Amino acid sequence: MTFEILFVLLALLGMVIALVLDKMRPGMVLFSVVVLFLCAGILTPKEMLEGFSNKGMITVAMLFLVSEGIRQSGALGQVIKKLLPQGKTTVFKAQFRMLPTIAFISAFLNNTPVVVIFAPIIKRWAESVKLPATKFLIPLSYVTILGGICTLIGTSTNLVVHGMILEAGYEGFTMFELGKVGIFVAIAGILYLFAFSSRLLPDVRTDAVKLEEEPEEHGDLHRVEAVLGARFPGINKKLGDFNFKRHYGAEVKEIKRSGQSIVGNLENEYLREGDTLVVMADDSFVKTWGESSVFVLLANGKDTEPVPGKGKRWFALALLILMIVGATVGELPVVKEAFPEIKLDMFFFVSITTIIMAWTKIFPARKYTKYISWDILITIACAFAISKAMVNSGVADAVARFIIGM
Incomplete structure (x- = not known):
């Protein structure tokens, strides 16, 4: 050696x-x-930096923006609301309606916006129909992963390997080539969730603290859950030293971390990325910080997702469908022969889709760097x-x- x-x-x-x-x-x-x-x-400096110009990595970056455009169009929120059964239902019936559809959506969009949009909607719906939200949130996360393994653009890993294959001088994956294996894996995973999630997941969070039962301090305050992002300025600082209330005008009542709930001696707790802070805040808190990069997710029990007009929703969906169809058709031999000088692959169509979404203001072009991980x-x-x-x-x-x- x-x-x-x-x-x-x-x-x-x-x-x-x-x-x-x-x-x-x-x-x-x-x-x-x-x-x-x-x-x-x-490694040489050139070899060290080659990854930053890789087509697969740039494609992933633009797919973040396309996913954000779909999110801001409000299309996904409307889809999940139509899927959720209203009135009396069971966990299995609800999962049967939502999980396969969410897996299908996740095959063409980044996992993160799918979970960020659906999680608070499903949680509020579960409370309204008297079903435990714990039976739906982990299955939601899992089916987005299962759906992502079915297509080239379903997850960034697929695009990375695709880029490495191209660099090695071979033909890369087609849009649905991974589905020859991925679809069967996804079906098996979804069937497992149907069969075992109700048995393995708890009916209630035993560590949960019912802060919503506490009296509101001034009548205009309510419970908000805020997930700390990487850019939160208080990361690795004690809550007492950071003074959350002075920075954000809200008082922290609970910290949720790794499935545990912390309510005592909060001032001496160090804040970590991914912590969920339960705070008492007024209506301006979500409006002010909802678009900020310091919080990954804000949930106050109300609809906070944008609800634009039907025209914008349909236009965003049409762009997504054209991108997928274009990248799929572009890999056909007859198309390659007709356009030998242009490579009509996913990179080509995602680039066009991103620019159209930016100029038509489907996502705020001035904030485009915020939506890229x-x-x-x-x-x-x-x-x-x-x-x-x-x-x-x-x-x-x-x-x-x-x-x-x-």
Whole structure:
């Protein structure tokens, strides 16, 4: 075993440990490893930066904007409201109506906006029909993952591997090629959720604190749940030192973290990314901070999603359908022969769709950087560099020989 192989293996082991311990954002952890490889001479500066210009990574970035355009059009919110049964129903009947449709939607959109839109709507609906929301929220998260493995654009991982195949000089995936396996995996996963989610998921959150039963302080305050994002300025600070009330005009009553509820001695609790703060705030809180990047999600028991006109909703859906159909048809041999100088792939059509959505104000063009998950893009770009380091050091060949030997 050469020094380079040993160095790369140890660095990868350290990377996995750092990711498990959640010491930093994933993008920074991977970038740190890439810099180590640069210092050791395993990567050149050009090889280190090649991932940032990869077509797959840029496609992922633009798909974030397309997903945001669909979200802001209000189309998804209207779809889920029509799917949810009104009146008396059962957990199975409700799941049967919503889960396959959500999986289908997630096959063509990024998972995050799908969950962000649907989760508060489903939670409010569950309360209105007297069903436990706990039976629906984890299945919601899982079916978005299952749907994402069915198409090329369903998840960023598919696009990353597609980009690596293209760079190696081979034909990449077609739009629905992954569905030959993914659809059957998704069906099996959804059937499992139907059969076991009601048995395995609790009827109520045993750690939940019924803050909604507390009297409102001035009559104009109500309960709001705020999920802290990566840009929240109080991350890794004590709640008492940060003074949430002075910054945001709301008082923290509870912190939810990793399935646990914290209500005592809140002033000495350190705030972490992904924490859910239960606060007492007035109506202006959601309006002021709903579009801010410091909170991933705000829920106050009311509809906060935009409700534009039908024209905008249908136009956004039409653009999405044209993008999918165009990328699918563009991979056909007859189309490739008709347009040999233009590659009518997903990158081509997502670029056009993004620009049209921006100029027609389906999403606010001035805030476009807010809707892109930069940590995911940096993680993807660094993954390309790490894979190059594995090739340069000989680790990739050793792993390939071992697998072929098996």
